[in-house]
Amino acid sequence: ERIAGELDALAEGFGGASVDAGLIRARMRLRQRDPAGAAELIAPLREQLPHHRELLAMDAAIAAAGFDETRSARLLDLFDGLAQGSPVARFEVGRTLAEARQYDEAIETLRGAAGGLENWSHPWIELGLVLIQSGRDDEAETVLERAVSLDPFNARAKNSLELVRGLKDFATVESEHFVVRYLPGIDALLASEMLPVLEQIHARVCADPEQIPGGIGHEPAQKTLIELMPSHRWFSVRITGMTRVHTMAAATGPVIAMESPQEGPEFTVGPFDWPRVIQHEYTHTVTLSRTRNRIPHWFTEAAAVFCEDGPRDERTWRLLARAFDTGTLFDLEEINTAFIRPKKPTDRGQAYAQGHWMYQFIVDRWGASAPVRLMDRYAAGENEASAFEAELGVSGAEFMDRFMEWAAADLRQAGLMLFEATPTIEEMLRADRREAENPEAVAADIGFVKRWRHEHPEQPQLAELALMLRLEELGSDQNARLDDETIGLLRDLAEMLPIAEQPHRLLARHFLAGTDPAGAIEHLAFLDAREQNSAVYAMELAGLYAGRGEMDQARKKAERAARIVPFDADVREFAARVALKIAVSGERSAFKDAERHILALTEIEPGIELHKRRLEQVRTLAAE
Incomplete structure (x- = not known):
């Protein structure tokens, strides 16, 4: 946006609008999966310059991103009439289709662009990368060899060519719905163990949503390839063409790549709950298959988190509560941008968590099949606003209003939002100071807590404060075994703030150090689930x-x-x-x-x- 603004400022000096700025902003909108917004941005420029080739190419790409194949083809024909033999428009359309995961259409279009200019590497690079993402590695090798010969300094092309050549050394094991590919060696034992677990994941994710909430009610037409990568570098190149990426597993549709859950300098995460991770990624594979890769970013992530079947941890609950309290929950447009272009370090985490929260709301209010009905509308090319109106009977704004009401009730059940008649600690302090001879001496101390807990025994903030003060009082004398008073405070907090993890950690430690270790089971189970x-x-x-x-x-x-x-x-x-x-x-x-x-x-x-x-x-x- 800054660059586009500078280009606009330069163009204003000549009394016109910057075409390059318009193209940059349109490309940004396409990256945010907003073809309608991109079309709106370039419409004035297209009207002023109807034969401008780059604008025409971008318009064809925007039509393709909006799944308007007829209009995109017509605009490509118009471009060919102006610039016969030029591959520029087909390249623009092809890479846009690749970003939208319309793999077959992207491959066909990029093949058409690749031979247009003899020494132009871009179409060959994009074609090689999309072939890798779609799992067509043998075809990708030949294409990437040509790309690297044209541009030997392109890191994505070089890395990806190294990858597809290296994959020839991998072995495979198969089950009914999966192929697991791995490098022979220590990963062989995990690869063979994965198959029965993967089939259980398939049964859960593909289930009828009326039988198992969150089921997608669909099976991909082909086996899904799971690639067990022997290092983070291998994994990153598989997904992006570059050697570092922010996660340890990802799905491109028919291919799921995953770092091996090992310790060592070659791995970024170390051990992790790979069945839960794969259940998330396979949900992407299934939702992308059901929708023909036409699904809002937040919605496919929300479905995947829902299908993990794991409880929300305390950190995530508090992230959501803070966003709710500060009025910084995303709307339906902002949440997609937060995945792609986060403004704050917490934006991506909030987008995952809030998307899951909204998905839960949809299931709760409109039934377990509502999400898949929305998916079918996305598959038909409908935009989110139209699909919401048709299936949920609400506009985007109405959806958010209703969600906020539901979310407030959910936060109250979690102990993170007070009921209206319950005062906050700050309000209690103000009340005490009004009555005190020396208001400055009033503090949130043990006496304050005991007095107010007598009036509001179910106030969760007071329960947290009471425990904190008790633990401070114990100080360095604190050990694994706890006294009855502390145990009582921990149990109170666990009941009033059911998302809190500290009570379970301390109670588990207490029981494990005593004569009744079985008392730790319920607390360890709470922690293990998260x-x-x-x-x-x-x-x-x-x-x-x-x-x-x-x-x-x-x-x-x-x-x-x-x-x-x-x-x-x-x-x-x-x-x-x-x-x-x-x-x-x-x-x-x-x-x-x-x-x-x-x-x-x-x-x-x-x-x-x-x-x-x-x-x-x-x-x-x-x-x-």
């Missing part, structure tokens, strides 16, 4: 369940731990022991789980002969 990067809670739960003889629960948590940290020998060892105990108790199918974990140990610690002997013993027992 944990995505550590197996600590899952392992603790598995041990507690095993100690109580609840072996099925122990197995579930041990398996969860092994998925988060699949290359941790201690976790595999424990999971194998749990499976063996279940197997010798009569459930012989558990021998397969024990074998799988011990086989993993032979790969993780290949120098330990004991693992190999145990593997032989388990196989012998399973065969009896």
Whole structure:
């Protein structure tokens, strides 16, 4: 926008409008998936300069982005009449279609542009990149070789060519709906374990939404390719052509790339809950398939977060509450921009969280099938405003008004917004100061808390303050075991602020340090459901369940731990022991789980002969 403004200022010196500024702004609108806004921006310029070739090319691209294929083709014909043989317009249309993930149409159009100017590299580069995103790697190699020969300094083309050549060394395993591609070595054990989990994810994501809320009610026509990348660099190049990107997994439609959940300098995240991550990304694959890649950015992200089936953590709840309190929740236009061009460090996180929140609102108010009905309208080329009017019966502004009312009620249930008759702590302090002989001496101390809690026992801010003051009072004397007063304050806060994590952490620690460790289970379960990067809670739960003889629960948590940290020998060892105990108790199918974990140990610690002997013993027992 700054550059466009400077171009406008220069053009004003000559008494005209800047075409380049108009083109920049139109391209910005297309990046924000707003073809209508882009068309509005260049309309005056098109009227003044109807035969301007770059404006004509941009107009054709805008029509393509709006899925008006007839108009786009007509404008391309008009361009050809003015500049016969020039590939400029087809390149503009092709790269716009690629950004909109209209892969087949983009490939066809870019192929037409690639031969137009013998030494012009841009169409070849864009064609190679879109072929990679659509999973057509063999075709991409030939195209990228040509691109690099024309422009050997283009990093995206060079990186991508290196990638497709390197992928030839990868192996694959397949199931009914997935192909997992991996580099032979340590990742082979994870790749084989992924398939049954992936099929469970497929069943959940593709389910009828009336049977499982959040189901998309659709199956992609082809198998989805899951690529298990051996480093962050490999993953980033797969997604963007460059060597760094802000996440560890992403979907381009038919392809999902994911960093291997390993520790080390080559990895940005380390261990993570890959089934939850893939469930998110596969939802993108399915929604993009159902809508022909025609879906608002916020809506596909909202559907994906909804389908994760994980509770919202405290940090995210507080982010939403702060945005609500400060009047900075996004409208339906701003939320799409926040994904692409965030203004604040919290914008992207808020866009994900608020989109999920709005999706929950749609399901709650209009039913579980409402989102997929909207998707079908997007697939037909309808814009968001039209789809909302047709399926929800509201305009965008009316939707936001109703959502705000619903969100306020949701925040009250979460303990993050007070009911109208309940005073805030600041209001309580003001009331005390009005009555005090020395107003400056009034403070939010223990006496203040006790007095006001007697009048408002369910005020969550007071419960937080009471706990904070109690923990400050205990100071360095604080240890794992807590006294009855502190336990009572923790339980009060957990009830009044059900999203709070601190009470569960402290109560779990308290019970684990005492004579009744099973008392920690409910608190560890709360924390584990929200944990995505550590197996600590899952392992603790598995041990507690095993100690109580609840072996099925122990197995579930041990398996969860092994998925988060699949290359941790201690976790595999424990999971194998749990499976063996279940197997010798009569459930012989558990021998397969024990074998799988011990086989993993032979790969993780290949120098330990004991693992190999145990593997032989388990196989012998399973065969009896």
